[in-house]
Amino acid sequence: MESPIDRFKLSQSAKDQLTKLKRNTKIDQWNILCRWAFCRSLAEPTIPSPVPIPADSNVELTWRVFGGEIADILLIALKQRCQNDGLGSDKETLVTQFRLHLHRGIGYLAGDLNIKKIEDLIELALEPQT
Template identity: 75%
Template structure:
């Protein structure tokens, strides 16, 4: 399945938030945290705000590293979400929405005062708000 992007480069703000999340959850890999963040944002009912997000950090990963064994499922989930939101599923829209959802999800996880361990990621979504 064709990925929405070949490489993902994060903002410095997102990198800083991921550093905090690595410390709190003890999850050592950026890509695993980013997958959780993407899924967290996709589960949110609202569409992410179309704000410009700088690619100003040195944190970058390939789609293969980001998606890992569930890369195809992440693409399907992103396409479904874009379809539901009436945004279309062309390559540019998918790339933009991936970036917006990923950064929003990182912000949600980093801003969750109840997230204090890896086990807290497993709590039902309704307890995250």
Template identity: 80%
Template structure:
């Protein structure tokens, strides 16, 4: 399945937020934390604000590394979310929405005062 982007370059703010999450959760891989953030944003009912996000950090991931074995599922989840939000599912829209969801989700996780360890991430995912 065709990914919305081939390379993901994070903002410096997102990098700093990921560093905080790494310290708290002890998850060292950027891609795993990014997946958690992306999914956290998709779970939010509102559409992400269309704010400009600079690609001003030195953190860069390929889609293959970001998505891993879940790559196709993440692409489908993004397409479904764009459809539900009455946005297009063309490559440009998907790329833009992916970037917005990724950064918003990282911000949500980093800003959550209840996330102090990996079990706290799991509790968020399993909360009803």
């Protein structure tokens, strides 16, 4: 499946937050932490706030590296979420919503004081949704 998102850069703030998460969880790859963050944001029922997000760090990922083997599934999840939120699925909307969800999710994970190791991420994913 062809993604409208070819490559993306993280904000410096997101890079700093991911660096902290890398230290805590011992997950060394940016893309894996970004997948966790993206999914964490998608699980949130509210639409992310439309805030400007600078691409001012030196961390840049391609969609294929970000998504890995589940890149198509992540793209479908993004499209479905945009549809559920009444936003449409044109390229610009998908790119914008992806960046908003990714950065919001990074903020959620970095701000969760209970995430001190990789098992805490797994526990978070297994919690029933309220």
